[in-house]
Amino acid sequence: ETGVTQTPRHLVMGMTNKKSLKCEQHLGHNAMYWYKQSAKKPLELMFVYNFKEQTENNSVPSRFSPECPNSSHLFLHLHTLQPEDSALYLCASSQDLKESYGYTFGSGTRLTVV
Amino acid sequence: GESVGLHLPTLSVQEGDNSIINCAYSNSASDYFIWYKQESGKGPQFIIDIRSNMDKRQGQRVTVLLNKTVKHLSLQIAATQPGDSAVYFCAEKEVNFGNEKLTFGTGTRLTIIP
Numbered sequence: 001e002t003g004v005t006q007t008p009r010h011l012v013m014g015m016t017n018k019k020s021l022k023c024e025q026h027l028g029h030n031a032m033y034w035y036k037q038s039a040k041k042p043l044e045l046m047f048v049y050n051f052k053e054q055t056e057n058n059s060v061p062s063r064f065s066p067e068c069p070n071s072s073h074l075f076l077h078l079h080t081l082q083p084e085d086s087a088l089y090l091c092a093s094s095q096d097l098k099e100s101y102g103y104t105f106g107s108g109t110r111l112t113v114v
Numbered sequence: 115g116e117s118v119g120l121h122l123p124t125l126s127v128q129e130g131d132n133s134i135i136n137c138a139y140s141n142s143a144s145d146y147f148i149w150y151k152q153e154s155g156k157g158p159q160f161i162i163d164i165r166s167n168m169d170k171r172q173g174q175r176v177t178v179l180l181n182k183t184v185k186h187l188s189l190q191i192a193a194t195q196p197g198d199s200a201v202y203f204c205a206e207k208e209v210n211f212g213n214e215k216l217t218f219g220t221g222t223r224l225t226i227i228p
Binding site for chain 1 (some may be wrong): 123132148150155156157158159160201211212214215216217218220221
């Protein structure tokens with residue numbers, strides 16, 4: 001375990017479903033990130049939160065909705081997804097936005113949209 | 115935009131041999147680089163980092179070399195073991211409006227042949 005826990009590990013959902021991904025860290029970090037990892041592509045940064053405030057939305061479609069209720073928890077709410085959204089969704093945390101070398105990743109949620 | 119990329123998508127190495135994974139970057143202003151290892155079913159894990167004021171850094175069985183002249187980064191793994199089989203990513207630090215974030219390459223899959 002890295003200290004960043006993601007649930008569920010696997011998720012299969014239909015295009016009309018609504019589901020949420022959860023990320024939790026107790027490392028005392030203040031910045032949290034959502035990344036999308038697709039086959040043969042670099043990790044794509046989706047959202048960045050720093051001290052619970054969203055600092056970056058990397059042109060992500062509105063069918064992905066992040067929520068950060070506190071510095072330890074990060075959610076990604078999903079609705080009306082498309083098959084091309086199938087990917088591994090990784091959560092990461094770092095001390096804050098000035099400390100890039102401290103990224104800690106979770107194991108990811110493998111999402112399949114059918 | 116500028117990007118971080120890898121020369122080879124796959125690499126197979128005999129167990130016990132040394133392996134070298136390469137990475138090219140294009141942002142000459144980047145001053146910090148990281149290598150991550152991602153095993154099957156897990157998120158990326160930090161291996162080793164290097165700042166641009168260095169050209170070599172050694173860890174346990176791993177060495178990172180930085181050639182700023184040709185904007186090239188490499189990861190050397192000595193005496194490879196089956197547990198070294200994974201995808202390896204390089205990442206570079208970007209700074210936007212004082213905030214830092216990492217940009218990742220596509221990754222190289224390293225397979226250790228017993």
